[in-house]
Amino acid sequence: MCGIHGIYRFDGRPVESALLTAMGRITTHRGPDDEGQHLDGPCGIGMRRLSIIDLAGGHQPLSSEDGMLWVVCNGEIYNFRELRAELQDQGYRFKTGSDCEVLLYLYAEYGDAFVQRLNGMFGFALWDARRRRLLIGRDRLGIKPIYVMRDQQRIAFASEAKALLAIPGVRAELDLAALDSYLRLGYVPAPQSLFRGVTKLPPATLLVVTESGVEQRRYWQLSPQIDSSMSAAQWTDAVRAQLEESVRMQMVSDVPIGAFLSGGIDSSAVVAFMAAHSERPIKTYSIGFEGGTAENLYNELPYARRVSELFKTEHREIVVKPDVVSLLPRLIWHLDEPIADTAFVTTYLVSEFARRDVTVILSGVGGDELFGGYRRYLGNHYQNYFEKLPHWLRSAMVAGARRLPSDRHSPLLNMLRLGKAFLASAEQTFEQRYHAYVQVFSPEVRGELLKNGRQDAWDAIDAAFATATSSDGLNRMLSVDAETQLPDDLLMLTDKMSMAVSLECRVPLLDHELVELAARIPESLKLKGGQLKHVLKAALADTLPDDILHRKKRGFGTPMGAWLKRDLAKVMRELLSPQSVHRRGLFDHGVIGRLMADHDANRIDGTDQLLALMNLEIWSRIFLDGQTPVDVTDELAAVAA
Numbered sequence: 069m070c071g072i073h074g075i076y077r078f079d080g081r082p083v084e085s086a087l088l089t090a091m092g093r094i095t096t097h098r099g100p101d102d103e104g105q106h107l108d109g110p111c112g113i114g115m116r117r118l119s120i121i122d123l124a125g126g127h128q129p130l131s132s133e134d135g136m137l138w139v140v141c142n143g144e145i146y147n148f149r150e151l152r153a154e155l156q157d158q159g160y161r162f163k164t165g166s167d168c169e170v171l172l173y174l175y176a177e178y179g180d181a182f183v184q185r186l187n188g189m190f191g192f193a194l195w196d197a198r199r200r201r202l203l204i205g206r207d208r209l210g211i212k213p214i215y216v217m218r219d220q221q222r223i224a225f226a227s228e229a230k231a232l233l234a235i236p237g238v239r240a241e242l243d244l245a246a247l248d249s250y251l252r253l254g255y256v257p258a259p260q261s262l263f264r265g266v267t268k269l270p271p272a273t274l275l276v277v278t279e280s281g282v283e284q285r286r287y288w289q290l291s292p293q294i295d296s297s298m299s300a301a302q303w304t305d306a307v308r309a310q311l312e313e314s315v316r317m318q319m320v321s322d323v324p325i326g327a328f329l330s331g332g333i334d335s336s337a338v339v340a341f342m343a344a345h346s347e348r349p350i351k352t353y354s355i356g357f358e359g360g361t362a363e364n365l366y367n368e369l370p371y372a373r374r375v376s377e378l379f380k381t382e383h384r385e386i387v388v389k390p391d392v393v394s395l396l397p398r399l400i401w402h403l404d405e406p407i408a409d410t411a412f413v414t415t416y417l418v419s420e421f422a423r424r425d426v427t428v429i430l431s432g433v434g435g436d437e438l439f440g441g442y443r444r445y446l447g448n449h450y451q452n453y454f455e456k457l458p459h460w461l462r463s464a465m466v467a468g469a470r471r472l473p474s475d476r477h478s479p480l481l482n483m484l485r486l487g488k489a490f491l492a493s494a495e496q497t498f499e500q501r502y503h504a505y506v507q508v509f510s511p512e513v514r515g516e517l518l519k520n521g522r523q524d525a526w527d528a529i530d531a532a533f534a535t536a537t538s539s540d541g542l543n544r545m546l547s548v549d550a551e552t553q554l555p556d557d558l559l560m561l562t563d564k565m566s567m568a569v570s571l572e573c574r575v576p577l578l579d580h581e582l583v584e585l586a587a588r589i590p591e592s593l594k595l596k597g598g599q600l601k602h603v604l605k606a607a608l609a610d611t612l613p614d615d616i617l618h619r620k621k622r623g624f625g626t627p628m629g630a631w632l633k634r635d636l637a638k639v640m641r642e643l644l645s646p647q648s649v650h651r652r653g654l655f656d657h658g659v660i661g662r663l664m665a666d667h668d669a670n671r672i673d674g675t676d677q678l679l680a681l682m683n684l685e686i687w688s689r690i691f692l693d694g695q696t697p698v699d700v701t702d703e704l705a706a707v708a709a
Contacts, residue, residue: 210271210555331371334432
């Protein structure tokens with residue numbers, strides 16, 4: 069695990085060592101144990117290393133025996149032992165025990181198709197000195213990030229966008245088209261980034277760089293084919309076996325390893341299979357929040373303790389009342405791009421807690437996107453009943469829903485919030501309903517909010533639907549999520565927040581073989597009888613108790629909406645004050661003022677919208693205005709006091 073970076077110059081000029089060192093220094097948190105670089109004329113690649121496998125001998129860049137191939141790799145190759153044995157049988161000799169060394173000889177043997185042989189999470193750059201070509205690649209699901217900057221003279225890449233800002237001539241400027249995407253979704257989808265001139269390499273993509281230019285290739289795509297030949301029992305057996313194998317494979321490590329444990333189905337399943345394949349107790353980590361009713365809604369500690377006792381883990385938990393004012397600027401610097409998902413705060417806090425004991429952690433991220441765990445996936449299920457109602461009654465319900473109060477931190481008001489969201493889009497097409505479920509700002513509000521109007525040239529959701537051709541609605545939605553929210557929101561924040569404290573986070577539910585298996589399961593089994601994650605629950609029926617399998621879903625976030633009405637109210641109003649908004653020159657403050665008032669009065673739940681705007685302003689102060697995170701923290705702390 070590390071941070072990688074590099075430059076290729078089309079004009080043939082040599083890359084300077086000092087420049088690679090400067091890029092790496094910015095991502096020291098990703099790799100505090102070691103650094104290295106390789107320079108060969110117009111190409112330079114570098115890394116910062118967090119030592120996980122072959123602690124003494126795994127220094128990067130790694131080279132082939134003849135010195136013609138060089139690689140830097142961020143991530144882990146879980147099947148490296150099998151690949152290594154195969155390559156040794158073919159006559160290749162290895163110099164280290166590093167998992168990443170197999171990339172060199174797989175490339176030598178299979179060419180660019182070698183990525184098809186990899187099971188892992190990775191971002192890599194491989195320099196072929198003989199052919200004078202640079203290959204840059206990202207794993208199938210987009211677990212590890214790669215940012216790219218390209219102009220006429222050069223192409224540069226890095227695990228974090230901020231490392232590219234160390235390159236002379238590269239400035240932090242706002243991309244207005246990406247801003248529109250950010251307001252739409254609460255994150256910036258690939259290939260866009262919020263930095264003008266910087267893009268994100270999409271998942272499952274290779275860049276081939278030579279002196280004649282850059283070629284981009286997609287090397288993997290989820291199949292849209294549903295398999296109706298298997299019985300329910302066969303599917304549950306297959307899911308259980310593949311999930312257990314995924315967890316077993318991802319436990320390989322030469323340093324202490326643990327697991328996040330929320331007490332939900334996904335993290336509990338990971339812990340259960342880890343315990344089955346470990347000779348010693350698994351270390352598990354959980355988080356809860358101090359406070360009142362809103363905080364208690366996010367407190368899953370009793371469920372986590374239940375699972376810990378069941379599998380006899382070495383369990384640690386932390387109950388916090390976080391100083392969000394001091395956290396936000398620092399975490400947004402680490403994120404590179406703002407997001408409106410409050411899970412980034414929780415993920416950072418529990419990562420920081422776990423890092424006191426372990427260097428590698430396993431997480432349950434991805435289970436909802438594989439097996440249908442979000443309430444929005446039930447939209448079609450309820451839509452079938454809704455459409456059977458008389459038209460006059462449907463119209464009355466839709467009209468009445470607009471007046472319902474909303475607040476996600478009250479059980480009753482949260483139920484009304486969900487019902488209101490369903491009815492607001494119930495008369496729309498399937499794709500429009502999905503847009504409504506995932507959007508932060510609607511097209512109408514974006515049009516009012518943005519002074520220069522919307523930039524609707526490209527829509528990531530529409531683009532994902534164009535390739536999501538499954539025969540059932542649920543699997544189309546899951547495919548869209550796998551192209552958008554999963555890599556560019558959940559996996560992005562998981563990577564950035566864990567690496568902020570030099571913790572490697574692995575996600576066994578996103579093993580690509582398990583993902584391919586889950587994609588073939590019919591909707592009728594995934595949501596049988598309107599039950600979320602039905603097939604996964606059936607697969608785990610002999611592993612987890614009923615009170616864990618069938619408990620109500622909780623998001624892995626924070627009570628941010630309640631904090632915006634209390635602890636963070638002053639900070640919110642400073643960040644979104646008329647003066648701040650006017651100085652930035654992007655938004656109509658009248659729209660923001662109404663949004664804050666409606667959120668305070670529970671007329672809407674504006675948590676995501678307000679957090680999106682606040683985080684954008686913090687990001688702007690750091691990256692566009694050149695303030696340090698400490699400077700911004702001091703400003704906000706003075707306001708809060």
